[in-house]
Amino acid sequence: LxxxxxxxxxxxxxxxxxxxxxxxxxxxxxxxxxxxxxxxVTDAMYRPFAGGFDIVAGVEARGFLLAGTIASLAGTGVLPIRKAGKLPDPAASIEYTLEYGSARIEAPGVLFPGARVLVVDDILATGGTLAASQQLVRELGGELVGTTVILELDGLGGRETVGDHVHSVFTAALS
Ligand code: PRP
Ligand code: MG
Structure with a gap:
């Protein structure tokens, strides 16, 4: 590093x-x-995917900060993935389980068909949030090209839940 x-x-x-x-x-x-x-950190998050995505999707709330920053560095737009109830006309909606509790996320229908999407968030814990976000991107007609986080927590099975093409800048033990 x-x-x-x-x-x-x-x-x-x-x-x-x-x-x-x-x-x-x-x-x-x-x-x-x-x-x-x-x-x-934001530079390290998107470098492996540089040139390969059209838009950055960030998950409310902490993912928004990173999506906006990375999109600005890369010269792309952003797709806000919202917590439920914030959009007048969501194009897709998914319920998921969190490390503590459950939630629903939604997104607007602003992707062009086949848009290459980089999904970003701050932390990969159980992977519930990112797996739901990936599913949302697919339902919106986007092509998921990668998933990137600042910190991956070992020991919750997050990487297995989220699948291939996951990049984390840092890894830490659960405790
Ligand atoms: C936190 C964190 C990740 C998610 C990671 O978000 O910002 O998005 O949990 O956990 P997981 O891998 O087990 O899904 P949270 O929903 O707590 O809220 P916030 O981003 O709005 O603060
Ligand atoms: Mg979050």
């Missing part, structure tokens, strides 16, 4: 027993607040 990435990794903080006992919350906000770190 470059010095910038090593420093960025150290800016992801751990918060045991949040939001509930037994869960270790990873907070990326110190990393996001540092311009050098944000640039280094």
């Amino acid at each position: 470059s010095d910038d990435l090593t420093r960025a990794e150290s800016q992801i903080t751990r918060h045991p027993d949040y939001p509930e006992p037994g869960v270790v919350f990873r907070d990326i906000t110190p990393l996001l607040a540092d311009g050098t770190s944000l640039r280094a």
